[in-house]
Amino acid sequence: MALAAQARKFGLGMIFATQAPKGIETKIVSNCTTHFYGRMSSPALIDATEEMMRARGKAAGDLGKLSAGLFYYATEAMSAPIKIRTPLCLSHHPQNPASPEDILALTKR
Template sequence: MDEAQTLAPSGTMTACTQSTLALASQARKYGLGLVFATQAPKGLHNRIPGNAATQFYGLLNSPIQIDAAREMAKAKGGEIPDVSRLRSGEFYVAAEGEAPQKVRTPLCLSHHPKSPLTNEEVLARARAR
């Protein structure tokens, strides 16, 4: 869920806040993995990262958001000292029960053809499965 702070804000409750918080707290027991993405961790309800087994931290440049991400990392038992200076493809990853560690990834994690598939190609691939 991109712009997760709009679905589960830290301040006032929105129409979907309660259901989003319930989903975040219940999803794992049903084998459902969720991705909540935000560039504004300060604006995200604390129950979202609190229920996250794995957290990724990318480049941030707002001092308020940097401080919020550092507090989240601290709660996971570690530090993300240079989160404001990360380069392309660099992230911090905090797995369940682990402190954040810096990782470097390829810029493209999947294959992207030069042009999208045609409708016929999509249907042919779907029929083949």
């Protein structure tokens, strides 16, 4: 917990990824200024995430139906989470890693 607070204090970023949002200590979540919420299938996880989103201004209602590349995004400067589409290079996981040539081609899109 101290690491998350110190990182924020000094402007450093940290990424916490989980399939169980209630499993992350509340004090850590409160030090995270940017949140991404993706598709979930468990009703209990959807309810927990909807509660977190409501605390940030608006619940989604469609977390169980989001397609690949769709996320809700929220920062401390926003009044409510918004839906965004990310490039598949951020959410698609092919069988083999991309080659250097593939990475360069993706960056030119």
